[in-house]
Amino acid sequence: MKFWLVLFALLMGCSSVTEKKTLSENIHIDVEELKLDNGLTALIVRNPKLPIFSLQLFYKVGGKNEVPGITGASHFLEHMMFKGAKKYGKSTMDFIIEGSGGSTNAYTTNDQTVYYENLPSTQLEKILDIESDRMENLLLDEDDFNKEREVVLEERKMRYENSPRGQLYLEMMQTLYKGTPYGRSVIGDIPDLKSVSREQIFKYFKRFYAPNNATLILVGDVDISEAKSIIKEKFGKISSSPSVEEAHKELKEEDFAPKWTIHQTLAKKGESPNPLFMLAFPTYKAGHPKGYSLDVLSSIIGSGKSASLINQYILIEKPIATSMYSAHQSLEKSGFFFVGGELVRGVKLPEFREDLIKRLGGFCDSEITERNIQKVKNNYLTGLYGGLDTNAGLGSFLGERQLIFNDWRFYKKELDMYEGVTVNDVKAVCKEAFSKPSVFVSVWNMHK
Amino acid sequence: MKKIITISLLSLLSTAAMGASFLDSVNRTKWGDLDVVWIEDNKFPRFNAAIYFQDGSLSDPFSGLTQGTFDQISSGTSKESEREISEFFDFYGADLKHTVTHEYSVYSVQGLTKDIGPVMGKVCELFSDAQYPQKELVSYVSRSKSRLKNLVTSHSALADRIFRQISLTETPYAVPVEGTLATFDKLNPVGLKERLSELNNAKKVLYLTGPSDIKKLEEVITKKCNWTAKSSYKNLVLKKPSSQSAIYLIPVPGANQAQIRIGRYVIPDEIKGKYDHFSFLAGFLGGGFTSKLVQELRVKRGLTYSAGAYVSMQRDYGRAGIMTFSKNESAAEAISIIRDIFQDVTAKKFTPEEFKHQQGHQIGGFSFTFEETHAFLSQIMLYDHQQRDLKELVNYPELIASLTPEALSQANLEAFPWERLTIVVVGDKSLEKSLSRIRPVRILNYQDYL
Structure with missing residues (x-):
């Protein structure tokens, strides 16, 4: 039976593979x-x-x-x-x-x-x-x-x-x-x-x-x-x-670019006894080559239990946060990188914000390693399989690419992009992103 | 309308044949003391292993012990720190999850097939050598308490938690699996290690799916996991729930919507042999846009965005319930409408078309059961836990096709007798007046349920 998705031996990860093929060559959708x-x-x-x-x-x-x-x-x-x-x-x-x-x-x-x-x-x-x-x-x-x-x-x-x-x-x-x-x-x-x-x-x-x-x-x-x-x-x-x-x-496109040039801070009253926050930096629209490195960066610092933010703010004796996450959001006309989470009561928000921005800058040197990048690629692969497991999942995968890039085949370019991301690429986007003015928003019931 | 809801006999036959063929793909074997159920799936080079422990939070001397045992199992072994363990699993792209219920627990691992040896080997190391270091435990307790105190940010989750405690009161199932503010501090390394040891000795079944080479896992599991099956499941017998005379109102700050939960617990004798009746009922009342609840509450009156119904079982208990929300000013109206729906269904005030429509919905949707192999395996796991014959699963379309309107009406009467239903509303305190027109209102403090 001719199957709709043909998958060959995969390269990523650390097992021994005899025949070298790129990930985009391995995944063919009819x-x-x-x-x-x-x-x-x-x-x-x-x-x-x-x-x-x-x-x-x-x-x-x-x-x-x-x-x-x-x-x-x-x-x-x-x-x-x-x-x-x-x-x-x-x-x-x-x-x-x-x-x-x-x-x-x-x-x-x-x-x-x-x-x-x-x-x-x-x-x-x-x-x-x-x-x-x-x-x-x-x-x-x-x-x-x-x-x-x-x-x-x-x-x-x-x-x-x-x-x-x-x-x-x-x-x-x-x-x-x-x-x-x-x-x-x-x-x-x-x-x-x-x-x-x-x-x-x-x-x-x-x-x-x-x-x-x-x-x-x-x-x-x-x-x-x-x-x-x-x-x-x-x-x-x-x-x-x-x-x-x-x-x-x-x-x-220029109409979608953020219009401010200095750090923005917003404190909103909301019914959360613990402070909730988001820190966002403007980046690039969907399909921009730097976007793939930013995706890798967001996974290194915010995805999985071994992620940098989890280790530095949550898995410590006196946790500062109960949850932390990061993501790079690519929209059609613009993009942004964000870190968010729920803090424990007693954390002072201005100090936390300052500390977080400082640490994010520090991650650009300490956390971007070959191993961490390989880790993200391995996780991307398991996530990709999960996403393509159902008819609806595959349909969504194709439709997104057709709509944004006018070409469903764009996934092959994306896979090549992810596969080609290097330590230097991620370090470069990390330094660039976190040196930009940011938006820090918090919601807390103690805000006025 | 009639034209579109006729159930084709041909389609019934083909779904039954399809179900039977999927059942044939289920292999059962034994690796030492471990029962193994596996389905070959070559779609992707990845595996899914779910380890079922026939032991859940009912064994806990205090709320949250089993949950904590699983939550903290990767917090350190005698050889590796929490960070080293997480780094290992994250590097391999392995996704670890666990679920603790009152009657059983499941630890599941998903990863790339080529890495199944090292990944499952490490899982075995955790089960045989988890140390629950004090420092990591202190952090876990602090985070858990903080998160729970903040549960008020999700009125829906808060309503679910309180509804369980009230509707199952006087049964051991009322105790929250996840722990309470009063019990987190009782967690300690010795108690967690003892609980892990009990789990290691509980009956287990490995539910496995992936390409055929995942069978090499047998060597890893039998050599490294040290699992036995010494202890067996202890059955519990519950009495039927008693009558309810109040609405429980739980005021929360800043609520401009009311979360509504209505239902009761169910005992096995009420459901045995009629699972299909109750499953059909749940779909009829609240399964999809065309269900009674959504049509009456949302489509006709615009009172809510969503409404759902469920009748679900573990082995020794089950729950029948309705969940929805509405504006503060229409919360009482929504509850009255739900009561009227119950009365109408019991009195068979529904059309043959509505009944056939639901049959078409459930029979036609049967094929989707098999779309994801690991989801199909999860269903088999639940059937195994309930000690149900898997033939019931594959014969489901036929069972539904043979149901009568009388059976639906009877199932509704049995599952949702108004006088025995607990009603919980999480919302603004001002709701007291309008709700009191339905039943006397008892006001409770949400903090007492954390």
Whole structure:
């Protein structure tokens, strides 16, 4: 049986391997591509192991495409897309999907909105019909719209107002990207959510939810020629959006760069008896070569029990923190490196911040070693396998790359980049990142 | 609607055949005293080993001992420090996790197949030589207490913790597995080593998946782990839960939403032979967007973002429950609606289409059980623990297809009798007035449950 993912002997780690191959040569994904005249891109991967498949529809629209007054529009639409379209009518979609044994959901980020379904293979034609129906003829019923507004407001409370960790992340993004599209809340500002009209959302929908702004991914037990033919039939007739390209062009990279030049500190009152903090430094957008070294850096200092931050702040006799983490976040137009955690009570925040920045600088010399870099690469490999284990995981892996880089094959470049990262590369990005002005945000019930 | 929810006999037959073929792939063997269940999976060169210990926190003389034993197992051996041990596992990209429940514990390891020898060898060293150094233990206790004191930052997690303690009161299952502020200080190296020794002597089963060469692990395990199976599981017999007459309101600062938990504990006699009925019920009430709870609370009224239901069992106890949240001003309304749903389902006030829809949902979704081999193995582990025949797992679609609306109604009556359900609300103190219209309200201090 020809398997959908071919893996050969792997090089990374420390076992003996006789034949040398790069990681990108070891991982081959058999993808069938289809491009329709209206701009829709479809990627299909056959995996006949089980009679199931995953469909993911990536729209290149998210928080960054919104403007004041309609913040949260992409996320609001994420909810409304399940409320019905012309052919299938109101609120039938969930019933069709779940009634056949499937599941469905969606998520919205700063850069994209993704709708997905996991279904038995027998439902291929039906789900493609449903997805094309809501792309072409979403109902946006006024009553449903107003009812769903309440649900969105409850979700916002759950994620931010009632969650000190959510509050912390929101404050960090709003400080780091103040005055830029990334500084807006993806779920939307409360006044906008309360006032946005059905007409405003509909206009937004017509501009961004079109075939020339979407990538359709199918992974699973599907017949490729049949899938292609159904996709052409269902989506081929939908008109492309005449203004979406212009909308993307209007978003200039320089408009996303942080606008401040000195260290920023923000203390917010929130219902956390222990202080929560995030320290962020601006970096580079997704795909930038230095981004891969920054990813490695974030793992060395913040991932796993042996990470530098864990050893210096947590696994000590009198812990300063109960949790610490770091990550490098690559967005389409910008990026940032952050360290966060929960401190124990009694830690003085200004002193802690100063100490943390000093230690981070010190890590550039003490923690960037050959062994630590190899450790990160080994962990990356196990994480990669985990991520590709399901149809949905593989679909997401391909869709992300297609959407951001306009090329699903970009993963091969990324694997080569990771494999080629050296001690000097990581030391260089470490020194550069931690010498920049930073944003330090804390949430604590002792703040005024 | 009818057209889309017809259950095809053909699809039933094919899912049953698929289930049977997956069951055939499950191999059982013995390595010394250790039972081994393994499934070959050549998709990636990685392995997943989950060691099941038939011993959990019910054996603890105080809350948190077993959890602490696993949490701190890599804090030092006679040869290596905590840092050296973590460095070793992190270097190999090995992912170590553990779960402690009241009845059993699981230690799982995931890593690259080529490294299975050194990684599992080191795991064996931990189990045979963990020393629980005092310095590392002091740090662990300090962190655990600090984290627990901060649990109020997650109203949902706080509601779960308090709901367990109240709904299982007077049973040993009420005691939190993770420990309490009062018991963390009781942890000491001697007690932890003794507990580890008990775990080493408990019956164990290794659930293993990966390419065929993972079988070379046998030599490592039998030579290095020193595991025996001297002790056996002690069964517990619980009496049925008694009637409830109050709503427990737990005020927390700054809450603009109310977390709602409704349910009770279940004893095996209530569920035995009818697992499929209760599993179907949980899906009908709260499994997905089309479930009763989500339709009534979210879709029709916009009262919540999410709502779910569960009926789950270990071996000697189980739990039936509802979890949701709502605005402060609509919390009482949400509870009343949940009560009405229970009454309606018991009175069979649901349509044949709704019933068939749920059958289609559960039967059609059966194939997903097998998508991830390690997840399938985890399910087998639970069945083994419950001493259930795996045929029930593979015959699930047929069992669901043969269910009747009467069986659903009866299952609801048995799982959710309103007068025996505990109701816990974590939210603003002002909720007292509106909640008192449903039942008398007892106000509790969340700090008493930490």
